[in-house]
Amino acid sequence: MKNIIIFVCLAFCAIFHFSCANSPKNAKADRYVVVLSLDGFRSDYPEMAHTPTLDSLARVGVRADFRPCFPSVTFSNHYAMATGLHPDHHGLINNYFYAEDLDKIYTIGNREAVSNPDFYGGEPIWNTAERQGVKAANFYWVGSETPVNGRQPSIWKPFASSVSFRNRADSVLAWLRLPLEERPRLLMWYIEEPDAIGHSATPDSSATIRMVEELDQLLNYFFTEARQLDIFDRIDFMVLSDHGMGTYYPENYVNLNDYLPRDSFDYVFDGVPTLLYTKESYRETAYEILQHVPNIEVYKKEEIPAKYHYGTHPRISNLVVIPKIGTYVQFRANSSPRLGGAHGYDNYVPTMQAIFYAAGPSFKSGERLPAIANVNLYLLICKLLDLQPAPNDGTEEEVAGLLK
């Protein structure tokens, strides 16, 4: 294994150094960007597991904690990264919500909702690219399965968890080998682990660590193959995640059904966070009661702290319950407290932080940088591919800090 680490490291160092010394003036016109999202990969997993490939990436590129948006859930954050907008601005305000503007419910398991473009605001990066003549390919990123503003990436796939991770890696490699005129220059792909195992086995379990190590081996395969490409030295690679994972405990469990009458709410989406759409006449009463429930914080929509950038979108419920870390919340007639893993909490707490690794001709080398907000991904890709960005919530300074 040690030989592989050195091999991968030398390969990156040697090739990137060569590329640096020989960059053509119009370098960005033939630059490629490959972004992989590993769902629920917590920022400290590499310290808990044996991850030689990620460690190599950090040595030749940059590593930082990646701060999710609130709520720290999958769909809201993948689409925030894609558009550079906070969920409050792009409209996918949770994995589950009621959209007053459409009079429709969004849930991530509902095909019809997920493929309805009306839910998706802003301009995803693949549309920005395609609109400006840069071909994009996408393997499962949230939002890529639907024509936002009538557009989709040139290559995209309907989500199917049965497609192996290795198969996805091979597809991305195959796209990079396409003839020049067909070859995408923005490639994004997605893997739904270690999120699933983190939920079921908790982030502290040996099963989660094993999965993290398997994913690192997949990355080793991917980069070993990628370096055979004659365009390898023109590819900026990123490996990142959408949020972390926290353990919750049965003794902290809250069932809102013990405190509130269900028929006083038009819609309830429980979990982390819990969105409560109260009947207007009941809001004040519910708010008073919820303030005395242990292990949670409750906010009126218009009083949510500014750090969350959350509360202006019409789809957000008039009361929002944010469980404290270690707590799971439900609103069920029958429920059973248990141990598990969850995310969706305060996006600033350490266990919610995600990973960001980047290596390639554009990135600084060997630097561990301060945490960056994940809404910067959109602007970053625009810089890498020389695209004119749509309005977004990224900041030039944070993006510039990653680049040479």
Ligand SMILES: [Zn+2]
């Ligand atoms: Zn996720």
